[in-house]
Amino acid sequence: MRNHHDTATAAYRALFCDLRTDRVVDVLPLTDAKFDDYIGKPGSLSATVPLPNEALARRARTALRPGRTAVWLERNGDLWWGGVLWTCTPSSDQQGRMKVQFQAATFDSYLEHRVLSSDLSGTATDQFDIVRLLVAHVQAQPGGDIGLRVSPAMSGVHRDFAYGYAALARVRELLDKLGQLDDGFEWRVHCYRDGQGRRMKELRLGHPEIRAGHADLVLDHPGSLLTYSLPSDATVQANVWVARGESANSDQSQESVPLTVRHVDSADIAGGWPRLEGSSDHSSVSDEETLHSLARAELARHRRPETIPQVTVRLDGTVAPGLLGARLRLRIHDLWHPDGADLRHRIVGLAVNPPQRGKPETATLYLEGV
Numbered sequence: 001m002r003n004h005h006d007t008a009t010a011a012y013r014a015l016f017c018d019l020r021t022d023r024v025v026d027v028l029p030l031t032d033a034k035f036d037d038y039i040g041k042p043g044s045l046s047a048t049v050p051l052p053n054e055a056l057a058r059r060a061r062t063a064l065r066p067g068r069t070a071v072w073l074e075r076n077g078d079l080w081w082g083g084v085l086w087t088c089t090p091s092s093d094q095q096g097r098m099k100v101q102f103q104a105a106t107f108d109s110y111l112e113h114r115v116l117s118s119d120l121s122g123t124a125t126d127q128f129d130i131v132r133l134l135v136a137h138v139q140a141q142p143g144g145d146i147g148l149r150v151s152p153a154m155s156g157v158h159r160d161f162a163y164g165y166a167a168l169a170r171v172r173e174l175l176d177k178l179g180q181l182d183d184g185f186e187w188r189v190h191c192y193r194d195g196q197g198r199r200m201k202e203l204r205l206g207h208p209e210i211r212a213g214h215a216d217l218v219l220d221h222p223g224s225l226l227t228y229s230l231p232s233d234a235t236v237q238a239n240v241w242v243a244r245g246e247s248a249n250s251d252q253s254q255e256s257v258p259l260t261v262r263h264v265d266s267a268d269i270a271g272g273w274p275r276l277e278g279s280s281d282h283s284s285v286s287d288e289e290t291l292h293s294l295a296r297a298e299l300a301r302h303r304r305p306e307t308i309p310q311v312t313v314r315l316d317g318t319v320a321p322g323l324l325g326a327r328l329r330l331r332i333h334d335l336w337h338p339d340g341a342d343l344r345h346r347i348v349g350l351a352v353n354p355p356q357r358g359k360p361e362t363a364t365l366y367l368e369g370v
Contacts, residue, residue, distance in 0.1 A: 010315065010361055014047065015072040015199075016063035019084060019110075019146055022070060022199060026063035028056075035073060035081050036351035038366070039188050039210055039324055043106040045073060045081055051090075051098040060100050064088045070146075071104045072191070072199055080321050080352075082191030082201055084110050107189045107201045110146055111172035114138040121162040127178060127185060128155045128205050134163075135203060138171050148189070148201050155207035157183050167284060177282075182293040182300075186210045188324065209346070212325035216344070219313060221332045226362065227312040228330065234305040238278030239268040241302065243295035245285040259288060263295045265303060278302050309345060309367040315352065319363045323347050328367060346370050 012033040016025045030047040037043035049064070051057045063069065066088050073081040083106040090100040120137060122130070132150045139145040159181070163174060179185045185207040194200050204210060219225040245259035269275055280298055285291050311330065313319060330343040349366030 010076050012047070013074050014049075015074065016085070017070040017072065017199075019068055019070045020143065022147055025069070026059050028060060028063060030073075032354055033073065034352065034354055036349065037081060037106060037188075037321060037324060038349040039186050040348065042109045042112075043081070043083070045071060045083060045104045047073075047102060049100045049102070051100060057098065060090075064100060064102055066102075070107075071102075075352075078320075079191060079193050079199065081106075082189075082199065083107050107146065107148060107191070108172060108187075108203070110148075111135075111138070111175065112170050114144065114171045115168050116163055116165050116171070117141050119163065119165050123160045124158045125161065126154050127157050127159050127181075128153055128207070130159065130161050130178060131175060131187065131203070131205060134171055134174060146201075148203055150203045151205050153205050153207075155185055155205070157185075157207065169284065177294075180294065180297055181290070182296040183208070184297060190324075191321070206325065210325040212322060212347075213327065216327040216329045217318065217323065217347075218329045218331065219311060221330070221334065223331075224313060224316075224318075225311055225330065225332075226314065228309065228332065229311075230307065230309045232305045232307050234276075236278070236302055236306045237304060238276045238299065238302040239265040239273055240275060240277040241295050241299040242277065242279040243282060243291050243298065244279065245282050245288075245291045259286065259291060261288065261291050261295050263292070263299045265299060268303065307369060309343075310364055311367065312362050312364050315361045315363050319350070319365070321350065323365075324350060327370065328365065344370050 012030045013027055014030050015027050017023060018025060028049050031050060033047040035045040049060050051060060064085060066086055069085040071083055071085050072079060083104040085102055085104045087103045088100060090098065092098045116137065120133065135148060135150050139148065163169065175187060179187060185205055186209045187203060187205050188210065190202050190204045192200050221228060242260060242262045247256040247258050282291060282294055324347055326347050328345045328347055330345065333340045345367035347365050348368050351364040353362050353364065355361045
């Protein structure tokens with residue numbers, strides 16, 4: 001990222017490109033640009049293109065084609081976000097002033113609109129190779145290549161897999177379920193410019209999680225940290241997990257009984273925690289070992305109260321999209337932490353809020369403990 005001086009009046013513009021070829025159709029100014037990006041779920045962009053005259057309206061009609069247009073967002077000349085334009089809403093007020101609002105989602109949202117064209121199966125395959133196989137499969141179909149690359153990393157975790165064409169599963173769903181298995185992984189689409197200035201969309205993989213940077217980002221409160229929130233929610237906590245799969249009974253004349261497995265954290269209960277039970281349905285899973293793997297992973301994720309801290313900071317040059325996966329230290333001294341606290345987290349989400357009513361442009365960071 002270039003070293004621009006960030007202010008509350010940062011300049012945003014969007015490059016609207018053909019999704020399949022990435023050919024630039026137009027570059028338009030934006031107002032009210034609000035966007036976010038996450039590890040583990042699609043990010044979003046909403047913005048407005050003002051239409052002060054007929055010429056700009058004509059350009060916007062050509063450039064904003066939902067489902068066919070890629071949007072690349074620049075902030076002060078640097079590439080901050082990329083995705084697919086899905087909705088477009090032109091509107092006019094009582095004075096006849098026109099604008100067009102649009103919404104887009106990160107490029108991984110495209111995989112929610114793709115299903116397999118044939119059965120795929122294999123044995124003892126690195127789970128990252130399974131990801132590459134799925135992405136290569138959908139991009140090999142006519143009209144299906146949007147230039148998505150997959151990082152060459154390997155996880156060292158090997159799995160058998162079988163995906164049926166008849167199941168009509170969305171590829172995004174297949175990737176999510178694969179990553180959610182015991183000893184699974186994280187993935188996200190990272191947008192950047194390479195050394196030649198070309199816009200790149202790369203599906204990055206991390207086992208067991210995505211990491212970025214080497215040095216911790218340090219935020220202080222009072223100080224550079226404007227606000228913080230540290231919620232703790234035990235309503236989703238569990239030390240017993242029951243996972244239910246596909247019916248294990250192939251006899252149509254008998255009552256259907258789903259395949260069910262249970263995992264118990266006996267040490268947690270022996271340590272004084274009350275028995276807290278959670279469950280999940282996996283209607284397409286018929287393999288018992290896969291169901292056990294899913295149950296173990298769910299139990300590990302829910303053993304303690306869910307905590308998704310978030311902090312708000314000014315966009316002063318220390319925050320950039322590449323921070324997803326980076327380590328963060330929060331040093332807090334206030335009424336709740338009278339003796340001071342030094343908390344370590346990982347950044348798993350980033351939301352940028354435009355300046356409003358004299359308030360500066362800010363970024364909200366979503367965190368998880370490390």
